[in-house]
Amino acid sequence: xxxxxxxxxxxxxxxxxxxxxxxxxxxxxxxxxxxxxxxxxxxxxxxxxxxxxxxxxxxxxxxxxxxxxxxxxxxxxxxxxxxxxxxxxxxxxxxxxxxxxxxxxxxxxxxxxxxxxxxxxxxxxxxxxxxxxxxxxxxxxxxxxxxxxxxxxxxx
Amino acid sequence: xxxxxxxxxxxxxxxxxxxxxxxxxxxxxxxxxxxxxxxxxxxxxxxxxxxxxxxxxxxxxxxxxxxxxxxxxxxxxxxxxxxxxxxxxxxxxxxxxxxxxxxxxxxxxxxxxxxxxxxxxxxxxxxxxxxxxxxxxxxxxxxxxxxxxxxxxxxxxxxxxxxxxxxxxxxxxxxxxxxxxxxxxxxxxxxxxxxxxxxxxxxxxxxxxxxxxxxxxxxxxxxxxxxxxxxxxxxxxxxxxxxxxxxxxxxxxxxxxxxxxxxxxxxxxxxxxxxxxxxxxxxxxxxxxxxxxxxxxxxxxxxxxxxxxxxxxxxxxxxxxxxxxxxxxx
Numbered sequence: 001x002x003x004x005x006x007x008x009x010x011x012x013x014x015x016x017x018x019x020x021x022x023x024x025x026x027x028x029x030x031x032x033x034x035x036x037x038x039x040x041x042x043x044x045x046x047x048x049x050x051x052x053x054x055x056x057x058x059x060x061x062x063x064x065x066x067x068x069x070x071x072x073x074x075x076x077x078x079x080x081x082x083x084x085x086x087x088x089x090x091x092x093x094x095x096x097x098x099x100x101x102x103x104x105x106x107x108x109x110x111x112x113x114x115x116x117x118x119x120x121x122x123x124x125x126x127x128x129x130x131x132x133x134x135x136x137x138x139x140x141x142x143x144x145x146x147x148x149x150x151x152x153x154x155x156x
Numbered sequence: 157x158x159x160x161x162x163x164x165x166x167x168x169x170x171x172x173x174x175x176x177x178x179x180x181x182x183x184x185x186x187x188x189x190x191x192x193x194x195x196x197x198x199x200x201x202x203x204x205x206x207x208x209x210x211x212x213x214x215x216x217x218x219x220x221x222x223x224x225x226x227x228x229x230x231x232x233x234x235x236x237x238x239x240x241x242x243x244x245x246x247x248x249x250x251x252x253x254x255x256x257x258x259x260x261x262x263x264x265x266x267x268x269x270x271x272x273x274x275x276x277x278x279x280x281x282x283x284x285x286x287x288x289x290x291x292x293x294x295x296x297x298x299x300x301x302x303x304x305x306x307x308x309x310x311x312x313x314x315x316x317x318x319x320x321x322x323x324x325x326x327x328x329x330x331x332x333x334x335x336x337x338x339x340x341x342x343x344x345x346x347x348x349x350x351x352x353x354x355x356x357x358x359x360x361x362x363x364x365x366x367x368x369x370x371x372x373x374x375x376x377x378x379x380x381x382x383x384x385x386x387x388x389x390x391x392x393x394x395x396x397x398x399x400x401x402x403x404x405x406x407x408x409x410x411x412x413x414x415x416x417x418x419x420x421x422x423x424x425x426x427x428x429x430x431x432x433x434x435x436x437x438x439x440x441x442x443x444x445x446x447x448x449x450x451x452x453x454x455x456x457x458x459x460x461x462x463x464x465x466x467x468x469x470x471x472x473x474x475x476x477x478x479x480x481x482x483x484x485x486x
Contacts, residue, residue, distance in 0.1 A: 037170030037173075052185075074241050
């Protein structure tokens with residue numbers, strides 16, 4: 001005998017409670033579904049949004065780095081007032097402004113560079129004091145904020 | 157009324173929302189990746205173009221203190237030249253390293269001439285390096301030594317040359333000019349030798365007072381005739397010699413012909429007669445005995461202008477002057 005029929009015969013005073021439980025159960029199920037659904041949607045939305053944002057940054061950074069290109073067009077070793085200097089001229093040959101963050105002369109870093117920003121097609125010359133020796137070759141590296149580098153060897 | 161489907165409907169709605177969120181994410185990712193791929197392809201094309209740039213500096217010469225480069229695009233793509241760096245390797249002056257902004261667009265196979273600027277400190281026998289920078293950041297360099305292009309000289313033929321037929325002499329007792337190959341010796345006479353020279357340099361030069369004409373006899377005796385002012389005559393009484401480069405007269409300029417250095421500039425007549433460099437203006441004789449002489453035209457001159465003037469010297473040797481008392485070399 002089904003449980004509902006048994007209940008109706010043996011506990012007639014409880015017959016009407018069946019309708020209440022159905023409503024409650026429906027409300028509960030609906031509420032539960034909405035709650036869980038909302039949580040899942042919220043989680044998915046924030047997670048996907050975060051992922052989407054990171055992906056955007058990831059691709060944009062790499063695309064910007066690809067748009068950036070630079071060349072060391074001249075290096076001039078000279079002496080002024082008994083002090084040795086090096087003039088490094090960098091040209092922006094890319095399609096995006098670049099920010100030069102460091103120059104390296106045989107692994108000696110120069111980071112206080114002015115101007116640090118070079119516009120598209122622009123050229124900047126950086127004068128650094130460096131005790132170069134005549135007749136030697138020097139590795140010159142220019143590094144940008146986006147992580148690009150150009151490396152050349154120049155002789156004095 | 158059956159309400160069992162409500163949660164299913166709500167659940168399905170949430171599923172649709174989740175699906176849309178996921179779909180958006182994928183579409184966004186694909187769009188970003190497409191942009192990135194586009195940048196990657198553009199960069200690859202740029203690097204290919206950069207590697208395809210080939211410029212050949214086919215000529216490098218100097219004229220009138222100006223450096224002229226001839227550049228040919230021997231690559232496969234158009235090239236824009238944006239800068240020229242010039243370094244005077246022979247100089248220690250602060251301005252020996254100069255840059256010049258350019259804007260030449262060279263199509264494949266084309267050549268552009270006269271790329272250059274006033275070097276200012278240009279002098280003879282100096283080595284220059286020139287580097288051309290392209291818009292894509294490539295660099296093409298060449299070296300040039302001015303002496304190779306404009307100071308190559310063989311014995312007897314320099315960049316100041318003489319006209320053999322103009323080689324003449326006169327003396328105080330016979331002021332008419334005679335060919336200098338056979339000189340009549342007359343004791344007590346002053347002699348003056350004439351020669352016409354022209355200039356194959358790329359610029360004018362001005363003769364200096366140490367220029368002289370030298371006769372060296374077979375026994376080693378030397379007789380020097382220093383340059384005198386062109387207005388001079390070999391007369392003794394009164395003394396017709398005018399010292400060279402004494403105001404108001406100026407140094408003799410031998411003009412150049414930069415557009416045709418092989419032909420050179422107009423000939424200029426020079427006179428040599430004094431026993432000493434200016435201000436000396438005492439006449440010289442040709443000795444007291446018959447002799448054969450080798451002749452040397454020794455000329456000192458200013459080459460260049462102003463503070464950058466350089467002093468050069470050149471000897472033009474030739475054979476010979478026969479000096480006889482009889483007046484005949486036959």
